[in-house]
Amino acid sequence: MCGEKGHIGMEIKTAANTVRRSFAKRCRENSSHGDVTAANSWILMFIFNRGGEDVFQKDIEEAFSVRGSTMSSMTSQLEKKGYIRREPVEYDARLKKLVLTEKARQVCREISESLDEFEKDLTEGIDKDELEVFRRVLGKIVGNAEAET
Secondary structure, three states, X not given: OOOOOOOHHHHHHHHHHHHHHHHHHHHHHHOOOOOOOHHHHHHHHXXXXXXXXXXXXXXXXXXXXXXHHXXXXXXXXXXXXXXXXXXXXXXXXXXXXXXXXXXXXXXXXXXXXXXXXXHXXXXXXXXXXXHHHHHHHHHHXXXXXXXXX
């Protein structure tokens, strides 16, 4: 029966929702930029962590396994809020890379600290071997789910 304990898909969904809500709360409480949502934080940090490498909307869609329409809406919001710019690339005028503004870079430094603290809190009491097993098993589950799509 759907929703009962023991169904790994439901347990993953529940865990993901709990982690998402917890991080969103932390973002609201700790951010000096109240208009940056938790979802925005992940996108900004994805671009920030690429260290100047060209990042395109498609890269983020693939990294977070979201649809193009969803990501288009999110990146448009970030652009309107002044956190990213879309810039053409020399080798293909059809492509627009996503570039962080200085405002976004400042927010990313703040987010980075929050993410580090959040990661530490999430993994408290879990040793490195357990985390390695968790990541390996989760990777297999994701691979199995991708094979179904």
